[in-house]
Amino acid sequence: MTYAVWGWGGPQDAPRTADLEAVGPAVQETTGVPVQRPEVPAGVVELPPSRRLADLPPALRAIASTDAQDRARHGLGRSYRDLVRGMRGQVPFPADLVLRPRTEAEVEAALAWAGEAGAPLVPFGGGTSVVGGVEPVGLDAPVSLDLQALTGLVGVDEVSRAVRLRAGTLGPDAEAALRPYGLTLRFYPQSFERSTVGGWVATRAAGHFSTGATHVDDLVESVRALTPVGVWESRRLPGSGAGPSPDRALLGSEGTLGIVTEAWLRAQPRPVSRWAATLAAPDLPTGAAAVRALVQSGLAPATCRLVDARESALAGTLTTGEAALVLGLESLHAPTEAAGAQALELCRDAGLRVVESGPRGAAGQAWRSTFVRAPYLREQLVLLGVLVETFETAVTWDRLDGLVAAVTGAVTDALRRVCGGGTVTCRLTHAYVDGAAPYFTVLAPARRGSEVAQWDEVKAAGAEAIAAAGGTITHHHAVGRDHRPWYDTQRPDPFALALRAAKQALDPAGVLNPGVLLPA
Numbered sequence: 030m031t032y033a034v035w036g037w038g039g040p041q042d043a044p045r046t047a048d049l050e051a052v053g054p055a056v057q058e059t060t061g062v063p064v065q066r067p068e069v070p071a072g073v074v075e076l077p078p079s080r081r082l083a084d085l086p087p088a089l090r091a092i093a094s095t096d097a098q099d100r101a102r103h104g105l106g107r108s109y110r111d112l113v114r115g116m117r118g119q120v121p122f123p124a125d126l127v128l129r130p131r132t133e134a135e136v137e138a139a140l141a142w143a144g145e146a147g148a149p150l151v152p153f154g155g156g157t158s159v160v161g162g163v164e165p166v167g168l169d170a171p172v173s174l175d176l177q178a179l180t181g182l183v184g185v186d187e188v189s190r191a192v193r194l195r196a197g198t199l200g201p202d203a204e205a206a207l208r209p210y211g212l213t214l215r216f217y218p219q220s221f222e223r224s225t226v227g228g229w230v231a232t233r234a235a236g237h238f239s240t241g242a243t244h245v246d247d248l249v250e251s252v253r254a255l256t257p258v259g260v261w262e263s264r265r266l267p268g269s270g271a272g273p274s275p276d277r278a279l280l281g282s283e284g285t286l287g288i289v290t291e292a293w294l295r296a297q298p299r300p301v302s303r304w305a306a307t308l309a310a311p312d313l314p315t316g317a318a319a320v321r322a323l324v325q326s327g328l329a330p331a332t333c334r335l336v337d338a339r340e341s342a343l344a345g346t347l348t349t350g351e352a353a354l355v356l357g358l359e360s361l362h363a364p365t366e367a368a369g370a371q372a373l374e375l376c377r378d379a380g381l382r383v384v385e386s387g388p389r390g391a392a393g394q395a396w397r398s399t400f401v402r403a404p405y406l407r408e409q410l411v412l413l414g415v416l417v418e419t420f421e422t423a424v425t426w427d428r429l430d431g432l433v434a435a436v437t438g439a440v441t442d443a444l445r446r447v448c449g450g451g452t453v454t455c456r457l458t459h460a461y462v463d464g465a466a467p468y469f470t471v472l473a474p475a476r477r478g479s480e481v482a483q484w485d486e487v488k489a490a491g492a493e494a495i496a497a498a499g500g501t502i503t504h505h506h507a508v509g510r511d512h513r514p515w516y517d518t519q520r521p522d523p524f525a526l527a528l529r530a531a532k533q534a535l536d537p538a539g540v541l542n543p544g545v546l547l548p549a
């Protein structure tokens with residue numbers, strides 16, 4: 030069964046053909062995309078034997094896996110392209126073997142051996158990368174370094190309210206370990222269930238809260254990483270002006286400079302007061318103007334998601350043909366009603382209509398459950414022959430409306446050309462004083478066997494439009510291998526020189542995740 034290779038859940042979550050047949054008509058009706066007969070995923074993936082196992086020293090052999098499903102799972106991430114290929118048992122670049130270090134000493138041993146053997150080493154947290162971060166494209170017998178055995182809470186500083194977590198700790202495990210201390214990270218990327226602390230740091234992940242601490246960057250107090258030339262550990266500090274930040278250099282390094290083994294993250298108590306509202310906007314630009322007014326007024330709602338009319342209807346947030354703005358305010362002490370009333374007034378002034386407000390509204394609840402269920406729904410859609418993928422960016426307010434219109438236009442044209450139709454929807458996931466992060470979702474009829482080429486063409490059209498409109502190639506999905514062409518033109522040339530020099534200094538054998546951020 031290949032579900033272990035491409036699926037989001039456990040074996041019990043694998044979509045069943047009979048269930049897919051039953052939901053097919055409703056999916057077609059809701060998405061407007063014609064569904065196909067449910068695809069039956071391939072059986073097990075067969076692979077040639079590991080080439081590198083024989084070279085491994087005994088200490089590493091003890092933590093090595095050469096199981097074909099395991100190697101296949103570590104050769105794919107979780108993008109649409111990954112799902113489609115995984116379902117067919119097509120894993121063009123499987124790991125030659127998987128190493129699962131349980132201690133830093135074992136990570137060090139893996140680094141030393143990889144350097145000597147010239148074995149490409151690809152760090153693997155939860156494997157939820159959607160940008161080719163863990164797919165070892167074109168590498169010679171790559172080794173996957175799976176960090177999930179390096180897990181757990183190993184320190185709590187209740188005075189400073191910071192916690193020390195090992196890199197392989199999954200989101201739910203981190204929260205469970207913090208609960209007895211009355212603390213939480215309040216960091217919930219949509220991949221929370223399956224992604225790790227080290228993966229968040231390595232990719233500069235963003236949680237679902239729209240303002241304030243959006244990226245994990247804001248939570249990081251210090252990072253500990255092992256590099257081929259020594260330990261890179263920053264001092265725990267609340268802030269520092271001592272030169273370029275060592276933490277910043279590791280944040281977003283995507284496994285190319287070192288292996289993150291631990292991080293001290295800022296935690297917080299759980300909020301005591303919560304207020305939520307759903308508002309309707311005649312269109313996305315009007316809603317965006319309201320969001321800008323809110324964040325620029327200093328209100329900073331923890332949740333501030335603006336969803337266009339089509340996506341609101343699809344998600345069940347609002348089915349009136351209007352864009353929906355889902356707001357949530359939180360407070361550690363004072364009741365939030367007064368701030369809520371202020372937020373509603375600002376939104377009304379901006380031309381929005383209040384649908385509901387008060388403690389945790391039903392529409393907000395519908396939105397939250399769709400958010401959590403989305404990865405499971407996505408695999409059902411893919412099996413039903415629907416091309417479904419997302420991409421995201423960020424841009425300053427002055428260019429936001431232009432970017433959204435240009436990207437929507439370019440992707441709609443590409444979908445017409447490549448798929449014969451389809452839709453692209455947009456929401457603003459994060460809002461800043463000076464700009465916002467638009468997030469696009471594409472739904473289209475897929476041509477079986479050509480999905481990867483179809484998506485590559487649509488994605489390129491979107492990425493080109495983003496670049497031309499002045500956006501970033503990614504707000505939080507990272508660069509990986511898939512975003513390299515656009516990242517290469519986005520970053521300043523002297524910065525590329527500095528990054529290359531840093532890579533050369535830290536990873537002289539060039540074995541750490543080659544092909545990510547820099548050419549292999």
Ligand SMILES: Cc1cc2nc3c(=O)[nH]c(=O)nc-3n(C[C@H](O)[C@H](O)[C@H](O)COP(=O)(O)OP(=O)(O)OC[C@H]3O[C@@H](n4cnc5c(N)ncnc54)[C@H](O)[C@@H]3O)c2cc1C
Pocket residue numbers: 106107108151152153154155156157158159162163176196197217218219220223224225226227228229230231232233234235236237282283284285287288289290403404505506507509542545
């Ligand atoms: C359904 C879905 C929803 C998602 N939602 C979000 C979201 O809301 N916000 C968001 O930011 N992202 C999201 N993502 C993308 C992805 O979950 C993030 O990039 C996440 O941070 C990856 O964590 P991971 O542990 O799975 O890392 P992996 O996917 O295993 O690795 C990601 C990259 O980091 C490197 N890496 C991993 N661990 C380490 C380490 N310890 N040391 C050094 N390098 C390492 C890998 O080599 C790779 O380049 C989503 C993905 C999916 C499939």
